[in-house]
Amino acid sequence: MSAIDISAYTHGHNFLGSNHQRNERRVWLVIALTASMMVIEIAAGTIYGSMALVADGWHMSTHAGAMMITALTYLYARRHVGDPRFTFGTGKLGDLGGFASAIVLALIAVLIGWESLMRLASPVEISFEQAIAVAVIGLAVNLICAWLLKDDRSHHHHGHGHGHNRASGAHDHDHQSHAQDNNLRAAYLHVLADALTSILAIVALLAGRSYGWHWADPVMGIVGAMVIARWSWGLILDSGAVLLDRTPDDEDLPGEIRQALENENDRIADLHVWQVGPGHHATIISLVSSKPKEPSDYKTRLAQIHALSHVTIEVERVNALP
Numbered sequence: 144m145s146a147i148d149i150s151a152y153t154h155g156h157n158f159l160g161s162n163h164q165r166n167e168r169r170v171w172l173v174i175a176l177t178a179s180m181m182v183i184e185i186a187a188g189t190i191y192g193s194m195a196l197v198a199d200g201w202h203m204s205t206h207a208g209a210m211m212i213t214a215l216t217y218l219y220a221r222r223h224v225g226d227p228r229f230t231f232g233t234g235k236l237g238d239l240g241g242f243a244s245a246i247v248l249a250l251i252a253v254l255i256g257w258e259s260l261m262r263l264a265s266p267v268e269i270s271f272e273q274a275i276a277v278a279v280i281g282l283a284v285n286l287i288c289a290w291l292l293k294d295d296r297s298h299h300h301h302g303h304g305h306g307h308n309r310a311s312g313a314h315d316h317d318h319q320s321h322a323q324d325n326n327l328r329a330a331y332l333h334v335l336a337d338a339l340t341s342i343l344a345i346v347a348l349l350a351g352r353s354y355g356w357h358w359a360d361p362v363m364g365i366v367g368a369m370v371i372a373r374w375s376w377g378l379i380l381d382s383g384a385v386l387l388d389r390t391p392d393d394e395d396l397p398g399e400i401r402q403a404l405e406n407e408n409d410r411i412a413d414l415h416v417w418q419v420g421p422g423h424h425a426t427i428i429s430l431v432s433s434k435p436k437e438p439s440d441y442k443t444r445l446a447q448i449h450a451l452s453h454v455t456i457e458v459e460r461v462n463a464l465p
Contacts, residue, residue, distance in 0.1 A: 157224050158234030158420030158452055166294075166327045167217035170210060173288040173334065177207040180284045184277065196277050202340070203281070205254075206333045209247040213330040216240030231453065234420020237326030238385040244329030245378035248336060252372040255340065259364030269360065271352040278344040285338035292331040294324060322422030325382040332378060336371045343367045388417035396424060396450060403444045408434040410464050425453035431461045 160166070181203040188196025217240075220233040343363035350359040390397060396416045405411060413429035430441065438456045445454055 155225065156229070156232035156419075156453070158232040158423040159220060159224060160234075160237070160322060160324045160421030162324070163217065163221060166292075166324060167214065167221065169291045170214045170217065170327070170330050173291055173330065174207055174210050174214060176284055176288055177203055177210065177334075177337075180281065181207060184281070191273070196273070199277055199281055203337065205247070205251055206337050209244050209251075209333050210330045212240050212244050212247070213326050216326050231419045231425060234423055235385060235418070237324055237421065238382040238418075241325030241329040241378060241382035242386060244326075244333065245375045245382060248329070248332060248375040248378070249372060251336065252368045252375060255364055255371065256368030259361040259368065262361035262364065263358060266357045266361075269348065269351060269357070271348055275345060275348045275352070278341045278348065282338055282341035282345065285334055285341060288334040289331065289338055292327060292334055294327050294331065323381070324421040325378065325385065329378060329382075332374050336367075336374065339370060340364075340367045385418045388415075390416050391418055391424070394450060396426070396448070399448050400426060400428065400445065400451075403448065404428070404430065404441055408432055408464070409441075412459070419453060422450065423452035424450050425455075426451055427455045427457075429457045429459070431459050431464070433461055433464050435460045 181200050184196050184200030184203065188198075188200060216236050220236040223229060223233050226233070343366060344360070347356075347359040347363040350356045384392075397414055400414065400416065401411055409430055409432045411428060412431045413427075415427045417425055419425045428441075435458045438458055441456050441458070442454055445451055
C-alpha cells in the first residue's frame with residue numbers, strides 16, 4: 144500500500160488580524176510621538192518652573208507606557224504565529240494586551256479622579272496662559288496620534304481554504320479582515336483619553352482665566368476620569384469575553400451554522416463557537432445524521448460563512464431523528 148502525502152490535509156493557525164503589521168508600525172510611531180512630547184513637556188516645565196507642564200508630561204508617560212503593552216503584544220504575537228505550543232495560534236494575544244491596557248486605563252482614571260478631588264479640596268495657583276498653551280500643543284499631538292490609530296475596519300477580505308477530511312472531522316480556514324482589534328482599540332482609547340483630558344483642561348482653564356472659576360479645572364478632571372473609566376469598562380468586557388471564549392454577540396454565527404447544516408436528516412447535537420483572532424472564529428460541531436455524509440460535504444456547506452476560520456465536525460450516525 145503506497146504512503147499518503149498528508150501535507151494537503153495539514154494547515155497553519157495564523158489568526159492574526161489582516162492589518163496586524165500596519166497597526167504594529169503605527170503604534171510604535173505613536174509611542175515615539177508621545178514620548179517625545181513627554182520629554183519636551185517635562186524639560187520645559189522644569190526650566191520654566193511650571194507644575195502644569197511637568198504634571199502633563201508625566202501623565203503622557205503613563206499612556207506611552209500603556210501603549211508599550213499594545214506594541215509588545217503585536218510583536219510577540221507576530222514572532223510566535225507559527226509556534227505549535229499555541230493550539231489556536233496567537234490571534235487572541237491582542238485581546239490579552241487589550242485587557243491589560245484597559246486595567247491601566249482604569250488606574251489612570253482613578254488617579255485623575257483622586258488628584259482632581261485633592262485639587263478641589265486644596266486649590267493651587269494656575270499659570271493660565273502657559274497651561275493653556277501646553278494643553279493646546281498636547282491636544283494637537285493627541286489628535287495626530289488618534290488619526291494614526293483609528294481602526295478603519297477594512298471591509299476587504301482575503302481567504303484561503305484548507306480541507307482536512309476524515310471520518311471524524313473537517314477543518315476549514317477563511318481569513319476575514321472585517322473585525323475589531325481590541326489591542327489597537329486599547330491604544331486608541333489611551334490616546335483618546337489624553338485628548339479628552341486636554342480638551343477638558345482647555346475649557347476649564349479658559350473658564351478659570353475669564354471668570355476666575357478655579358474649581359472648573361478639578362471638576363473637569365472628575366468628568367474626564369468618569370468618561371475614561373467608562374471606556375475602560377467597555378474594553379474590559381469586550382476583551383474579557385474573547386479571552387473566556389464567549390460566543391460573539393455582534394454576529395449570529397451559531398444561527399448561521401445551524402441554518403447551513405440542519406435539515407430533516409442532519410441535526411446539530413453540540414455546538415461551540417469562539418473567537419481566535421480579529422475576524423477569525425473557530426467552531427466544533429457534533430452532528431447526528433440519519434443519512435451521514437463525508438465531513439467535507441458539511442464543510443462545503445459552511446464555506447460561505449467567512450468569519451469561520453477553523454471548523455471541526457464530528458458526524459454520528461443515528462437510526463432516525465425525532
